[in-house]
Amino acid sequence: VSLLERLRARDDWRLTAQRRAVAGVLRGDHVHLTADAVHELARAELPEISLATVYNTLNELVAMGEVLEVAVGDGPKRYDPNVDVAHNHLRCVGCDELLDVRAGANRPKLAAGQAHGYRILDVEVIFQGLCPACQRRS
Numbered sequence: 001v002s003l004l005e006r007l008r009a010r011d012d013w014r015l016t017a018q019r020r021a022v023a024g025v026l027r028g029d030h031v032h033l034t035a036d037a038v039h040e041l042a043r044a045e046l047p048e049i050s051l052a053t054v055y056n057t058l059n060e061l062v063a064m065g066e067v068l069e070v071a072v073g074d075g076p077k078r079y080d081p082n083v084d085v086a087h088n089h090l091r092c093v094g095c096d097e098l099l100d101v102r103a104g105a106n107r108p109k110l111a112a113g114q115a116h117g118y119r120i121l122d123v124e125v126i127f128q129g130l131c132p133a134c135q136r137r138s
């Protein structure tokens with residue numbers, strides 16, 4: 001189900017033209033756009049939309065659990081509409097490509113004594129490497 005379809009089904013969030021322009025951009029697989037990129041693409045549909053509106057809308061979508069915020073490396077945050085299926089990320093350190101992947105069945109575990117009394121809720125894994133194109137370049 002696409003983000004836009006999920007949002008249409010909600011009755012607690014009015015799908016204004018601006019919100020539709022932002023959400024419409026976040027569709028498909030392996031989509032991890034920066035706010036700037038979302039802004040650029042949303043302007044194609046709604047030329048007057050501001051970067052501030054894009055940020056506000058993205059933050060609301062993240063708070064609603066409809067969009068994931070992905071932080072990788074030291075670059076800007078990326079926004080990912082793929083919340084239906086739990087997934088990990090595969091990142092190319094050469095060109096910053098970011099793909100959705102599923103990890104093997106065994107989630108990484110802390111070594112003995114490393115939990116510091118925490119009850120662990122979640123693990124985020126980013127696999128990093130060089131994509132085929134970057135391997136050819138190096």
Ligand SMILES: [Zn+2]
Binds near residue numbers: 133
């Ligand atoms: Zn690459």
Ligand SMILES: [Zn+2]
Binds near residue numbers: 031032099
């Ligand atoms: Zn993702």
